[in-house]
Amino acid sequence: MLIKGNIIHTMTKDAFEILRNGYIYIKNERIEEIGKDLNEKYPDEKVEDYTNQLIIPSFTDLHFHAVQYGNLGIGLDEQLLDWLNHYTFKEERKFEDLDYAEVVFRAALEHVIQSGTTRIVFFSSIHEKATKLLMDLCEAYHITAFVGKVNMDRNAPEYLLEETESSYQGTLRLLEHSEHVKGIITPRFVPSCTINLMEKLGSLASLGYPVQTHISENLNEIDWVKSLHPEYEDYLSVYDACQLIGPKTILAHCVYCTDQEIKRIKETGAFVAHCPTANLNLTSGIMDVKKYLDEGIQIGFGTDVGAGQTPSIRQVMVHAIQVSKVNQMKYPERKRISFSEAFYMATKGGGQYFGKSGSFEKGYSADFLVIKKDPLCEIRKMTLIEELQRFIYAGDNQKIDKVYNRGRLLHSNH
Amino acid sequence: MLIKGNIIHTMTKDAFEILRNGYIYIKNERIEEIGKDLNEKYPDEKVEDYTNQLIIPSFTDLHFHAVQYGNLGIGLDEQLLDWLNHYTFKEERKFEDLDYAEVVFRAALEHVIQSGTTRIVFFSSIHEKATKLLMDLCEAYHITAFVGKVNMDRNAPEYLLEETESSYQGTLRLLEHSEHVKGIITPRFVPSCTINLMEKLGSLASLGYPVQTHISENLNEIDWVKSLHPEYEDYLSVYDACQLIGPKTILAHCVYCTDQEIKRIKETGAFVAHCPTANLNLTSGIMDVKKYLDEGIQIGFGTDVGAGQTPSIRQVMVHAIQVSKVNQMKYPERKRISFSEAFYMATKGGGQYFGKSGSFEKGYSADFLVIKKDPLCEIRKMTLIEELQRFIYAGDNQKIDKVYNRGRLLHSNH
Numbered sequence: 001m002l003i004k005g006n007i008i009h010t011m012t013k014d015a016f017e018i019l020r021n022g023y024i025y026i027k028n029e030r031i032e033e034i035g036k037d038l039n040e041k042y043p044d045e046k047v048e049d050y051t052n053q054l055i056i057p058s059f060t061d062l063h064f065h066a067v068q069y070g071n072l073g074i075g076l077d078e079q080l081l082d083w084l085n086h087y088t089f090k091e092e093r094k095f096e097d098l099d100y101a102e103v104v105f106r107a108a109l110e111h112v113i114q115s116g117t118t119r120i121v122f123f124s125s126i127h128e129k130a131t132k133l134l135m136d137l138c139e140a141y142h143i144t145a146f147v148g149k150v151n152m153d154r155n156a157p158e159y160l161l162e163e164t165e166s167s168y169q170g171t172l173r174l175l176e177h178s179e180h181v182k183g184i185i186t187p188r189f190v191p192s193c194t195i196n197l198m199e200k201l202g203s204l205a206s207l208g209y210p211v212q213t214h215i216s217e218n219l220n221e222i223d224w225v226k227s228l229h230p231e232y233e234d235y236l237s238v239y240d241a242c243q244l245i246g247p248k249t250i251l252a253h254c255v256y257c258t259d260q261e262i263k264r265i266k267e268t269g270a271f272v273a274h275c276p277t278a279n280l281n282l283t284s285g286i287m288d289v290k291k292y293l294d295e296g297i298q299i300g301f302g303t304d305v306g307a308g309q310t311p312s313i314r315q316v317m318v319h320a321i322q323v324s325k326v327n328q329m330k331y332p333e334r335k336r337i338s339f340s341e342a343f344y345m346a347t348k349g350g351g352q353y354f355g356k357s358g359s360f361e362k363g364y365s366a367d368f369l370v371i372k373k374d375p376l377c378e379i380r381k382m383t384l385i386e387e388l389q390r391f392i393y394a395g396d397n398q399k400i401d402k403v404y405n406r407g408r409l410l411h412s413n414h
Numbered sequence: 415m416l417i418k419g420n421i422i423h424t425m426t427k428d429a430f431e432i433l434r435n436g437y438i439y440i441k442n443e444r445i446e447e448i449g450k451d452l453n454e455k456y457p458d459e460k461v462e463d464y465t466n467q468l469i470i471p472s473f474t475d476l477h478f479h480a481v482q483y484g485n486l487g488i489g490l491d492e493q494l495l496d497w498l499n500h501y502t503f504k505e506e507r508k509f510e511d512l513d514y515a516e517v518v519f520r521a522a523l524e525h526v527i528q529s530g531t532t533r534i535v536f537f538s539s540i541h542e543k544a545t546k547l548l549m550d551l552c553e554a555y556h557i558t559a560f561v562g563k564v565n566m567d568r569n570a571p572e573y574l575l576e577e578t579e580s581s582y583q584g585t586l587r588l589l590e591h592s593e594h595v596k597g598i599i600t601p602r603f604v605p606s607c608t609i610n611l612m613e614k615l616g617s618l619a620s621l622g623y624p625v626q627t628h629i630s631e632n633l634n635e636i637d638w639v640k641s642l643h644p645e646y647e648d649y650l651s652v653y654d655a656c657q658l659i660g661p662k663t664i665l666a667h668c669v670y671c672t673d674q675e676i677k678r679i680k681e682t683g684a685f686v687a688h689c690p691t692a693n694l695n696l697t698s699g700i701m702d703v704k705k706y707l708d709e710g711i712q713i714g715f716g717t718d719v720g721a722g723q724t725p726s727i728r729q730v731m732v733h734a735i736q737v738s739k740v741n742q743m744k745y746p747e748r749k750r751i752s753f754s755e756a757f758y759m760a761t762k763g764g765g766q767y768f769g770k771s772g773s774f775e776k777g778y779s780a781d782f783l784v785i786k787k788d789p790l791c792e793i794r795k796m797t798l799i800e801e802l803q804r805f806i807y808a809g810d811n812q813k814i815d816k817v818y819n820r821g822r823l824l825h826s827n828h
Binding site: 069070071073074075076077100103104107280281283285309310318321322323325326328329336338339375376379380382386389390391392393395396397398 | 485505521699732752790793794812
């Protein structure tokens with residue numbers, strides 16, 4: 001298949017690659033080649049003609065609590081630990097009920113796809129059946145996903161508390177699913193998991209299975225971890241000692257990580273999910289995202305639904321740029337991130353967690369969005385980068401014409 | 415006419431008034447009464463039945479540069495003074511051309527209405543004909559508006575510079591328009607206007623005409639004003655000495671106003687347009703909005719398109735809450751604003767600039783939005799406030815079912 005249009009992507013964080021009315025040649029769900037006049041080179045291929053429309057990689061969301069979608073936008077006058085007790089845990093309890101789960105998951109998945117995200121890493125709840133259902137639905141919606149049954153064997157309401165062994169066994173049973181939807185080890189965060197449980201999960205992680213968790217989102221949370229584990233030097237060391245940190249680990253938040261923790265994140269090749277929207281909503285703090293980028297740490301975005309109020313990585317990109325400007329106002333030695341850096345994080349930065357995805361290089365998964373042409377683009381004589389800025393900053397889901405994942409059309413906007 | 419639905423509004427900033435499946439009785443474009451069972455009291459009135467849907471006041475935007483709509487989302491890696499030179503002035507120049515102006519104005523007005531705003535205060539450019547056209551279009555689209563021809567007789571590019579007298583005369587000619595669309599005196603900001611021009615405009619203001627301008631948006635701007643006018647104590651005093659500050663004045667930004675300036679704003683009854691989105695985008699600063707609210711100053715929101723990337727006051731509300739949380743993180747003695755405070759500012763706070771508008775009290779203009787029911791509201795068993803939070807935080811323009819202004823249906827979403 002050939003796709004024709006104005007192709008824009010970021011192979012590196014500092015520069016856009018632009019091909020005006022060029023072609024993407026897709027073979028076996030992957031990018032085989034991009035270039036001018038590929039219709040002449042491959043005359044027998046079907047052409048999807050999006051002349052003059054932008055074609056960009058679809059978005060990657062590294063952190064999304066599918067079970068909190070019903071809470072989207074609700075209760076955001078609270079801070080993390082109170083918010084968990086007053087809103088989150090009560091909602092997660094409902095996922096014992098598979099009928100409720102299916103309604104919420106379907107609504108969430110449809111909203112995710114309409115927002116242009118096709119690769120996502122989900123937290124589910126502690127419930128094994130609901131988690132399995134979410135995996136099946138990801139498969140049915142043809143997105144690419146990691147889905148984690150949450151582990152919690154301490155400091156949770158009775159109704160969400162697991163036995164250590166059964167928490168471990170539930171995770172184990174869900175690790176293998178399919179080529180495009182995989183399980184992921186998901187200790188909620190240190191306060192929710194005994195060392196015993198984290199060590200058992202770490203023994204799975206050391207076999208090469210992926211891991212996701214939270215770290216250093218909020219100052220009270222960090223104090224709590226310190227008081228639970230004074231024997232460890234810092235928050236990261238608790239996970240690290242349990243063998244939970246490696247190149248397949250996603251660490252959500254990292255708002256207050258120390259230089260030493262950042263150094264260790266870099267050494268291990270772990271991924272960071274930056275969630276600026278959620279960090280604003282829960283008054284958690286402002287992460288110095290530019291520092292992580294400059295260190296060469298693997299970093300992408302998380303919407304962190306439901307602490308984040310939107311499944312749109314496009315909106316989270318804008319929040320990240322805005323928050324990095326606030327950071328610069330607050331600490332003049334810190335720097336804001338550029339538009340291309342934010343775009344890279346939203347596409348290839350997070351996409352690399354899934355292997356080759358998030359750009360249009362050869363061999364990369366054919367995951368992309370076609371954007372509707374804004375009538376003002378012509379009359380205002382916008383450059384293609386300006387058109388892209390207008391879509392990212394001022395667009396909405398209605399401006400996304402088509403959503404493709406692995407070469408397959410998932411969504412079309414009429 | 416009777417409107418039936420779940421009616422929510424804020425008569426004061428601290429509390430929502432809620433009437434579940436009640437009625438609004440509208441007479442002569444104004445709210446006559448709200449209550450239960452008004453269909454029995456007024457059996458001959460036509461009922462628009464929005465049972466179980468939210469009905470809220472439409473939004474007020476106190477600060478929007480209509481001529482910058484073509485720049486929406488573009489060039490936001492710059493700060494105020496560079497951004498004016500590199501993007502804004504070049505775009506404003508184009509409004510010599512009425513064909514270009516009409517395309518941009520129509521697109522802007524449609525986007526404004528689709529976003530649920532029906533009362534708005536526009537900056538146009540220095541061009542008298544384009545400004546007149548914008549007034550006519552506001553009338554044609556049935557919104558309620560103030561529209562200002564910009565005044566600039568110094569420190570602007572040659573192509574945007576006016577003669578003092580003709581700048582004044584142009585403003586004078588446009589002050590009277592119609593009942594619902596009015597002119598407004600619009601000195602851009604101190605650096606763009608000579609004292610002579612501001613005094614001439616002030617003489618008009620002292621006749622009771624409305625005024626809008628910018629103040630204390632950015633630290634370099636404030637230094638510039640200081641160096642231009644060392645003879646005045648502060649930025650506000652320059653305007654004040656020219657008789658430009660009174661109860662019909664809108665001051666956009668007020669990011670860095672001193673205690674003394676805030677005291678004077680309060681004394682004069684001037685309105686403040688808080689523009690958190692624009693202040694983030696241009697790395698301008700963070701305004702302490704809670705302080706203005708607690709002082710009892712008249713305050714509403716401005717999208718500040720094009721420095722703000724969205725015509726949606728709903729989104730600006732969320733930004734304002736988020737930014738006030740950042741403020742609290744940065745200065746622990748400052749306080750965040752609550753959801754009801756932000757909603758009040760978006761509706762009645764700004765609405766009062768237009769007289770009786772922005773709530774459902776008797777005699778208020780019948781300006782309101784009907785919100786689509788989110789299917790999850792039932793199954794998640796949301797309270798009406800939670801439904802409202804979900805719309806404000808996580809909604810989009812597609813969730814706005816109907817937009818009414820002065821009892822007239824302006825927009826319907828299919």
